[in-house]
Amino acid sequence: METPDSLRLQLFELIKELPANNVDQLYKDIPKSIFRPDIGIADGLTEPKVQLEIERVANNNTIYPKQKSFLGAGVYYRHIPAIVDHLVNRSEFFTAYTPYQPEISQGTLTAIFEFQTYMAELTGMEISNASLYDGATALSESIQMVSRVSNKKTVNVSVIGMMSENYRSVLETYNKGFNNELSYFDDLAEFRMEEGVDALVFMYPNFFGQVIDYTSLIEEAKKLGTAIIFCVPNPLALMIFKTPGELGADIVCGEAISLGSYPAFGGPGLGFLTTRQDLVRNMPGRIVGETEDAKGNKGFVLTFQTREQHIRRERATSNICSNQGLLALRTAIYFSYMGQSGLVDLAEDIYEKTQYLKKKLSDIDGLEVDRNVSFQDALVYFGEISINALNGFLKENGVLGGFDLSKMDEDLDGYCLITVNDYMEKNDIDELVAYIEEFICG
C-alpha cells in the first residue's frame, strides 16, 4: 500500500496542475463551520500491524471441528470444494461492478445465467432472478410480488409451517411499509382454508427441518385462486424431495448460503427467487437473459430492466440494486462441480444421517424426537433437562451442540434443534449421543 508520504507527494504534483493553490480550495463549497471537523480516530496502521490486530480479534472467535458441530437451523456446515474458492477469487470476477456493460461482463453474465438455470431446475420452476439479499428478505419480496400480480394494494397472506423468529421479524419490519395482513400457522392442523386469502406461504423444509406433505391444502387453495409461495431455507433438500414446482408453486424463494458459501456469522447470505415465465415482469431483482449481437454471436445481458428502480423509479418492482452476485457465482460453480449425482448423493447422505441421529436419540430415555420426516435438522424435546447446561457440557468436550430454541422463542423451552452436516460420520453422531447420555445419567 502507498504510504501517506507518497500520497502527499502525488497530491502536491496534481495540485500544481489545477487552478487552486492548495487542496482546501477544492472544498470551497463546504461551509467553513463544518469543514475539517475534529475526528477522534487513530491514524492508520501498517499492513503487518493490521494483520496482527485482526488475528488477535479472530482468535476471540471459537470454532469447533466441523464433524463435531451440531448447530444448523438455517445455516449449515457444508463442505465447500477448494475449486469454488479458487475460481471465485479471480479478481476479474471479484472486483467487477454490476454487469451494465455486457461486452466486458460476459464472465459474470454467463455465470449468473447458469445460476438462474440451476435454481430453476432445483426448485422445479421456469425462471429465476439473479439473487436477492437473503432468504428472509426474498420472502418479503415474494409477498409484494403477489400484491402486484393480483393488482391489490395490500394482500392477505397466511404462513404455514414453523418459521424462524428472525424471518418473522424481517417480514414484520418490511410489512410496516406494505400493510399486508399476515397470519402465521406453525402447525398445518391449525389452519382452515377460506376465501379471501391471497397467498399461502409454505415453509419447506420448515425451520424444524420437517418435510410435510401439503398436497391436499394446495389443491384446495388453487381452486380458490390463492397464490402459492414456497420458502426454502435449506434448498439441498429439493434434490430428493418433491419440488415446489411439482407441488404447484407460483413463486419459490429461500436462502442458498449453504450451496457453496460459508456460514460467516450469517452473512453474506444468498436470497433467491424463482417463478413462472408469465410472471417475469412482476419479479424483483436483476435478471440475465440470452440474446445476440449484430453478427449473430450469442451473448448475455441484464434484461427486463424496465421493472427496475434505475428506470421505473417509484413504480419499480423493488428498490434492490446491488444484490449478492458473488455468492450467486459461488453457487453456480458449486453446482457445476457437484453435478447431479454429487448433489443427490450428498442430499441422501444428509437425509440418512438425520434419520440415524433421530433413531439414536429416540433410544435415550427422557428425550422425545420429532416423528415427522426430517432433513438435516432434527427437533428434540428435552423436557426438564437443561439444554443450556447440556451444551456447556458438550463444549467442554469439544462438541458444538444443537440450537436451544428457547433462545429465539420462550414458548419453545425444552426444545432443541440438532443438526448433521457433510463432515460427520456415524461415529461422530454416536459420540454426541454418548455425551448426551452421560450428561443425563450423570
Next chain:
Amino acid sequence: MDNSPIFEKVSISKGYISSNIPEALRREKPCRLPEASEAQVARHYTKLSTLNFGVDSGMYPLGSCTMKYNYKILERLASLPEFLNLHPLQDEEDTQGILEIMYKLDQLLSELFGYSHFTLQPSAGAQGEHTGLLIIREYLKSIGDERDLVLIPDSAHGTNPASAIMAGFRIKKISSDKWGNVDVDKLKKVLEKEKVAAIMLTNPSTLGLFENNILKIAEMIHENGGLLYYDGANANALLGMARPGDMGFDVCHLNLHKTFGTPHGGGGPGAGPVGVSARLVPFLPKPMVEKEGDDYFLDTSNEKSIGMMHGFYGNVNVLVKAYIYILLHGRDGLELVCEKAVANANYLMEKLKDVINVPYDRVCMHEFVISAGKLKKETGVSALDIAKALIDRGYHPPTIYFPLIVSECLMIEPTETEDKESMDKFIDALTSIVKEASSNSEAIKATPVTTIVGRLDEVKAVKEPKLTFFS
C-alpha cells in the same frame, strides 16, 4: 464460443431419483445438471473470468460507483477460518471477536460521519435507504405525527423513490436549479403547503457538486417538522472533511463497497450501514452490539426497534473488510483518500475541458459530468458510442445517461487509487475518440470490436426471452 454456458461444454446428466425417502414426498423429475470433471470446471470459469473486466483489469471511472482498488489484505484477513466458519447462532462467548469488530465499526463510522449509532444490518445501499426511511416512519408515528411525504430531487438515484414507496411514503419530485442544487425557492413553496416527513439528498449531488445551501435547507426542513436523509453513495468526497451529521442530516446510509474499498463482487455483496442522530437511536433495527465490562453482546431488548432487516446480522464478512480498511487508513489516511479522490477528479475535469463539453465549469468534488450533446449533433457520436469506444481502448466506461438532467451525459469518477499516468492515458484515449468522431464516426459507432461480443440486442432479449438454458 467461450461465453457459452457450461451446459454446452460438457454432458448433461439424465439423472436418477433417490429411492430412500417416502414416495409421496419424493422428487419426480431429476435435475438436469452438467457432469463435469474438476478440470473442466476450472477451465470453464477461468475462461469466463477472462471475459470480465474488474478494477484489477484497468481504470474503472464509473461515476457514483466509486470503483477504487480493493486492497488484497482485506480479502486475506476477512477469509480467516475464525470469520468464515463462525455460525450466527453460536453463544456470545464464542463470538467475542466478531462482536468486537461490529461494535468498533459502529463507533468508527459514527465518529467519521457525526452520528450516535450505526446499524450494520442493511445488505446494500438501497436496503439502507429502506431501513432509514422505516426508522423515520416509526419515529414520526411515536410522536403522533402522520405525515407521509418524502421529497426527492430530480437528480437522485432511482433507489430513492423506490425505497420511499417500499417504506410506505408518498413522494414528490423537487427540481434542481441550473447548478444541479436543490432549488431553494421552489422548496420553500412546497414547505408552505406540505408537511414533509423527509427529504432525501445525495451530497455531493450526482453532478459531483456540493450542495452549498445545505445548512439553509436543513433549517427549512427541520422547521417544517421533517427530517433529512443522506444518501451516502458519494461519501468518498467528504470522508473526514465534513460530516453529514454536522450538516443537519438526521439519517445517513453508507455504501461500504464504495467508500470503504470492499470489492463489488460483480454486483454484490455490499453493505449499507445506517447512522442516526440521538433521537432516532431507539428505532434502529435489532439486535445492536453492546458492551458490558469487557464483554460484547447482542442486545435485543429494544422495544421501539423497527425489527430486523436481515435474517441474521447483515453482510458481516463485508463489514470485517471495511473495518480492516479503516484500521489501515486511519484518520490521516482517510483524509488523504478524500483529498486525492477530489484532486484526481478535478485534474481529469481540467484536462478534459479542451476535449469535450464540461457543462458545470466549477471546482468539482469526487466526480464530474461531461456532455456529448454537442458532439452528437455535429458527428452523430453519442455518449453510448463513446462508452463502447473506450472499451476497445482498454477502459471500463463511465456511467452514462445519468443524471437524467444532462444531455448525453457521461459521469466520471476516477477515485483516489488512480495515478496521474493512468489518468493521462485515459485523457489521450478520450481525445482520440472525439477526434475520430469527426473523421470516421462510423468506426466509433461500430465499437466495441475487441470483445467476445459486439453490442447486444436488448430488444430481442425481452421479445424472445431466454432466461435459463433449458427454456
